[in-house]
Amino acid sequence: MITIEQIAKKFSGKSGEVIALEPFSQEIAEGELVSIIGPSGCGKSTLLRIIAGLETPTSGKIVLGTSGLKRPVGFVFQDAVLLPWKTVAENIRFPLDTSGVPRSQGDQKVKELIQLVGLAGFENSLPKQLSGGMKQRAAIARALADDPPILLMDEPFSAVDLLTRETLNDELSRIWRKTGKTILLVTHSVEEAAYLGTRVMVMSPRPGRLRKTFDVDLPSPRGEETKRSPEFLDLVAELRTMMREMTQ
Amino acid sequence: MSGRLRATAEYGAALALLGLAWWYASGPYGMPPYLLPSPASVLTTLWNMLAAGQLLPHIAFTIQNIVLGLLIGTVFGVLLAYLLFKTPFLNDVLEGPLVVLQTAPKIALAPLIIIWFGLGLTAKIVLIFSLVFFPVFAGALAGFRAIDSRLHDLAQLLRLTPAQRFFRVDLLASLPSIFVGVKIGAIQALVGAILAEWMSGAQGLGYLMTYATATYKTPILFGAVLLTALFGMVMHALLNEIEARFLSWNVPDER
Ligand SMILES: Nc1ncnc2c1ncn2[C@@H]1O[C@H](COP(=O)(O)OP(=O)(O)OP(=O)(O)O)[C@@H](O)[C@H]1O
Ligand SMILES: [Mg+2]
Numbered sequence: 001m002i003t004i005e006q007i008a009k010k011f012s013g014k015s016g017e018v019i020a021l022e023p024f025s026q027e028i029a030e031g032e033l034v035s036i037i038g039p040s041g042c043g044k045s046t047l048l049r050i051i052a053g054l055e056t057p058t059s060g061k062i063v064l065g066t067s068g069l070k071r072p073v074g075f076v077f078q079d080a081v082l083l084p085w086k087t088v089a090e091n092i093r094f095p096l097d098t099s100g101v102p103r104s105q106g107d108q109k110v111k112e113l114i115q116l117v118g119l120a121g122f123e124n125s126l127p128k129q130l131s132g133g134m135k136q137r138a139a140i141a142r143a144l145a146d147d148p149p150i151l152l153m154d155e156p157f158s159a160v161d162l163l164t165r166e167t168l169n170d171e172l173s174r175i176w177r178k179t180g181k182t183i184l185l186v187t188h189s190v191e192e193a194a195y196l197g198t199r200v201m202v203m204s205p206r207p208g209r210l211r212k213t214f215d216v217d218l219p220s221p222r223g224e225e226t227k228r229s230p231e232f233l234d235l236v237a238e239l240r241t242m243m244r245e246m247t248q
Numbered sequence: 249m250s251g252r253l254r255a256t257a258e259y260g261a262a263l264a265l266l267g268l269a270w271w272y273a274s275g276p277y278g279m280p281p282y283l284l285p286s287p288a289s290v291l292t293t294l295w296n297m298l299a300a301g302q303l304l305p306h307i308a309f310t311i312q313n314i315v316l317g318l319l320i321g322t323v324f325g326v327l328l329a330y331l332l333f334k335t336p337f338l339n340d341v342l343e344g345p346l347v348v349l350q351t352a353p354k355i356a357l358a359p360l361i362i363i364w365f366g367l368g369l370t371a372k373i374v375l376i377f378s379l380v381f382f383p384v385f386a387g388a389l390a391g392f393r394a395i396d397s398r399l400h401d402l403a404q405l406l407r408l409t410p411a412q413r414f415f416r417v418d419l420l421a422s423l424p425s426i427f428v429g430v431k432i433g434a435i436q437a438l439v440g441a442i443l444a445e446w447m448s449g450a451q452g453l454g455y456l457m458t459y460a461t462a463t464y465k466t467p468i469l470f471g472a473v474l475l476t477a478l479f480g481m482v483m484h485a486l487l488n489e490i491e492a493r494f495l496s497w498n499v500p501d502e503r
Contacts, residue, residue, distance in 0.1 A: 049401075052405060053404070053405075054401050054404060054405065070407055071405075071406060071407055073405070075401075075405050077398060077401070077402075079398075081396075081398040081399065081401070081402055083399070083402075083417070083420070083421075084421075084497050084498065085420050085421075085423075085497040085498075094406070094416075095406055098406055098408055098412050098416065099406075126497050127497075128497065128500055128501060129501060
């Protein structure tokens, strides 16, 4: 579904060159949910932006097996990036409006999405009236609006409080199981990475590269019991050790 | 809301004070009417002209020129700014000359504009246009350049067409900045319209002023000045209202 072939990225600016990503390859199958973790600056956002076509790689290429779809990827940015002049509902329907989906059909979809992300009652609020977490939820709803087969999420829950975060985690897991989307999720939380992912990619910084990939063999659907299972706790401990080594 | 009410009250009080001073100077103080006609005589003159159908055509003419010049100037200012924003080559070539033109005193060029474009409507609109164009252009260019780069990412991600990008993202995102230019341009447009009418033609509030001066009809002169000031205030209020209604998303809510 997503083939990463020897992707590398170098930024050259006034203050010299930054190697954001060293060449690496990876194959992500259709319907996988791959978590990506790694210290700040290791190129996680850059990788996602390259896959989304927002950044051109210095070398290598990305192949999306989405057979010429106009909008193959939905993207949830690190901070929401809503259109400040539009209400929550208008923001969520923006991808639909701009691809010619009829009004009534769009209305129905927006209603469902607002329920899904728990923003009922805030349909007509402007972004400036929302908290960071609410904006992020609106951004998630927008990314889902036109039903892209691939969903790229860059720390989507970092501005959300812990309880909401757990709810949204389960919600994301449910959406993923139901829709069979291919999801790449960047996160700073090793628990979140292990809890949601079928695989966890660990990246290391300076220069950014893929350090190791872990297969997560936990039964699905996952829930509170998963978080107490020895397999889960072992994986989290291993990931945490690896992260600690890298930041020292 | 209460803030707005108070502003209106303060505004009204200042105007009332000004009116009172005027009345005092022309009445009890005894300034001669050909220098300072009384408020009553000015209002009577205006009323008589209105009743005779001699006033509205002049007002309509001036307003029409201002609105036309403002519209054309705004459209072209925004479009050229967008062209420069989108094509770095044009930006490099044109930015220098435009800055020079921008600082050139357009009012001083008014006679030249009349020589070039004749005594009719065209010259008037061109003068107003030249006054509106630059502030709007400058505001729009600053606005386009200040667009959050992540909005460009979003537009690219959604594969928006060039028209969708312009109308649904870039234009709206820069609207507050464009509007700053329009507000400056509107005041300039009023000045330009009056000036153009001083110089040629036989219509408009500006013409009325020169006519009244030449024939020593001071009440008409005062009336025309009063109406021009009034129109300026109405325009200002209207623009503020538009801003409050459509650009409030840009202003953080008070908490
Ligand atoms: N547009 C750019 N120009 C120059 N350097 C850049 C640019 N974008 C990213 N970089 C550099 O590339 C490296 C990787 O950045 P990236 O944003 O991908 O890291 P990240 O893993 O997402 O970090 P974080 O966890 O803090 O979000 C960093 O060293 C960063 O400074
Ligand atoms: Mg990042």
